[in-house]
Structures are given as structure tokens and as C-alpha cells.
Amino acid sequence: MAEQMVSVTREIKASPEVIFDLLADPARHADFDGSGMLQQVRGDSGRLELDSKFGMDMKMGPLPYRISSKVVEFDEGTLIAWAHRGKHRWRYELESIDGGAATKVTETFDWSTAVIPKAIELAGYPKKHPVAMEATLERLAALVEK
Structure with a gap:
């Protein structure tokens, strides 16, 4: 349901493999998080694949919390998505362009799978998340750009 998804796309001058390696490493997620909420990975989760589980230390304003996620979509080099208890998803899709010298990266916040999608809408996340x-x-x- 496209009405329960928001996406942002950017061309990045790096190969899909290089970008995917960062996305598949939860220890690096805080390095590229634009929301400022991710603090660090919890435990040693290793490289992500379908059904991998990983935990993150998070912070919303002054309030720290923890979250556990599971990889729910995966296609090596082109697609990775994870969801946590609320079942909404964070998805990254990668498309090679310029003969592999660049990648079209689309990040999507998808709450069509959420347990309580109306709560996500009432909290304003669909309007807030695209900036982050x-x-x-x-x-x-x-x-990743040289």
C-alpha cells in the first residue's frame, strides 16, 4: 500500500556492493543514521541476512531505550529491510547505475505492515521521517563516495 509508505531516493557515487556492505553491518548503522536516535549496536550480531536479529541502543531526546529488529526482506546487494516489535519496516533498495560506478539508493519507511498503523500516523512519523x-x-x- 503506497499510501502507507514514504521514500527518499539519492544517487550515490559508489557501487551497490560497497553500500550494501554498510547496510548489512548493524555495527555501522549509527554512522549513517540521520535521525540521531541510533546510538550503537547491542551485542555481536555479525553481517545481516534474511531472518538475522540485531539489537540497538537508541535515544529519543533525552530518553534512552533498546530495540530489537529482524531482517524481513533480503536480496544480496539490492534489498534489505528490517522490522521490530511494531512490525513497520525500514527498507533500502539499491539499483546499479553508470555501469556500477554509482547506485540509486531508496530508503523507505513502510508502516503498511505495522501492528497499529494508525498510531504511527497519529504520532506524525510519516511526515517527520523523510527529513531524517x-x-x-x-x-x-x-x-562511501571517493
């Missing part, structure tokens, strides 16, 4: 998603893709580009 743009910052995330900007930070991701800064990490």
Missing part, C-alpha cells in the same frame, strides 16, 4: 531519511542518505554517501 534524507540526512541518512547524505551521511551514507559521505561514508
Whole structure:
């Protein structure tokens, strides 16, 4: 349901493999998070694949909390998405362009699978998240572009 998804796309001058390696490493997620909420990975989760579980230390304003996520969509080099208890998803889709010299990266916040989608809407996340998603893709580009 497209009406329960918001996406941001950016061209990044790096190969899909390089970008995907960062996305598949939860220890690096705080490095490119544009929301400022991710603090660090909890435990040693290793490289992500379908059904992998990983935990993150988070912070919303002054309030710290923890969250556990599971990889729910996965196609090596092109697609990775994870969801946590609320079942809404964070998805990254990568498309090679310029013969692999660059990648079209689309980040999507998808609450069509959420346990209580109306709560997400009432909290205003669909309108707030695109700004953080743009910052995330900007930070991701800064990490991988030569």
C-alpha cells in the first residue's frame, strides 16, 4: 500500500556492493543514521541476512531505550529491510547505475505492515521521517563516495 509508505531516493557515487556492505553491518548503522536516535549496536550480531536479529541502543531526546529488529526482506546487494516489535519496516533498495560506478539508493519507511498503523500516523512519523531519511542518505554517501 503506497499510501502507507514514504521514500527518499539519492544517487550515490559508489557501487551497490560497497553500500550494501554498510547496510548489512548493524555495527555501522549509527554512522549513517540521520535521525540521531541510533546510538550503537547491542551485542555481536555479525553481517545481516534474511531472518538475522540485531539489537540497538537508541535515544529519543533525552530518553534512552533498546530495540530489537529482524531482517524481513533480503536480496544480496539490492534489498534489505528490517522490522521490530511494531512490525513497520525500514527498507533500502539499491539499483546499479553508470555501469556500477554509482547506485540509486531508496530508503523507505513502510508502516503498511505495522501492528497499529494508525498510531504511527497519529504520532506524525510519516511526515517527520523523510527529513531524517534524507540526512541518512547524505551521511551514507559521505561514508562511501571517493
